[in-house]
Amino acid sequence: MILMEDIIREGHPTLRTKAEEVKFPLSEDDRALAHDMLEYLINSQDPEASQKYGLRPGVGLAANQVNSLKRMFALHLEDDNGEQLSFVAINPKIVSHSVEKTYLPSGEGCLSVDRSIPGFVPRYARITVKFFTVDGEEKKLRLKGMPAVAFQHELDHLNGIMFYDHINEANPFDQVPNSFPLGEE
Numbered sequence: 001m002i003l004m005e006d007i008i009r010e011g012h013p014t015l016r017t018k019a020e021e022v023k024f025p026l027s028e029d030d031r032a033l034a035h036d037m038l039e040y041l042i043n044s045q046d047p048e049a050s051q052k053y054g055l056r057p058g059v060g061l062a063a064n065q066v067n068s069l070k071r072m073f074a075l076h077l078e079d080d081n082g083e084q085l086s087f088v089a090i091n092p093k094i095v096s097h098s099v100e101k102t103y104l105p106s107g108e109g110c111l112s113v114d115r116s117i118p119g120f121v122p123r124y125a126r127i128t129v130k131f132f133t134v135d136g137e138e139k140k141l142r143l144k145g146m147p148a149v150a151f152q153h154e155l156d157h158l159n160g161i162m163f164y165d166h167i168n169e170a171n172p173f174d175q176v177p178n179s180f181p182l183g184e185e
C-alpha cells in the first residue's frame with residue numbers, strides 16, 4: 001500500500017527524469033504498482049481511509065512520484081457530467097488538442113509539493129488521448145474539464161515537468177491568451 005512517506009517530494013531527481021515506456025505484457029511488479037497507485041487515490045478520497053492512513057487527497061498519481069521511472073499514472077475523478085473516471089494509463093499520449101486553453105482559477109497543487117504555489121497553469125481545454133490499460137488494451141478518450149487538466153498534470157510528471165514550470169514567473173496571475181477559467185465554460 002502506498003503511503004505519504006512513499007511519495008517523493010520536489011528536489012528528488014526522479015521528479016525531473018523522463019520515465020520509460022512500459023513493455024507488455026506487464027511484469028508482476030508493474031501490475032502491482034498500477035494497482036497500488038489507483039488504490040492510493042481511492043483511499044485518499046475516502047474520508048475514513050484518508051484519515052486512518054494520513055493520506056493527502058489526490059485525483060492523480062504518476063509513477064515518478066513513487067520513485068519509479070515507468071510511463072504510467074492513475075487518475076480517479078468525476079467528469080463534468082458526474083461520471084466517475086478511474087483508470088491507470090500506460091504509455092499515455094495526447095494525440096490531438098484544442099487551440100483553446102483553460103486553467104484552474106485557484107491554481108494547481110501536487111502531492112510531491114509541500115507548499116502552495118500560486119498562479120495560473122495553462123492547459124489545453126480539450127484533448128484526445130491514447131493509452132494502454134494494464135491488460136494491454138488500447139484506449140482512446142476525449143477529455144475536457146478537470147479530467148483534461150489532471151491528465152496533462154500527470155503526463156507532465158512522466159516527462160519530468162512540474163506544474164509550476166508553466167506559471168508565468170513575472171506575473172503568476174497574468175491572463176492566459178485564448179483561454180477560459182475552468183468552471184466558467
Ligand code: SB7
Pocket residue numbers: 058059060061062065104107108109110111112149150153154157
Ligand atoms: C490539480 C491537482 C492535480 C492535477 C491537476 C490539478 C493532481 C494533484 C496530485 N498530484 O500531485 C498528481 O501528480
Ligand code: NI
Pocket residue numbers: 109110111112153157
Ligand atoms: Ni503532481
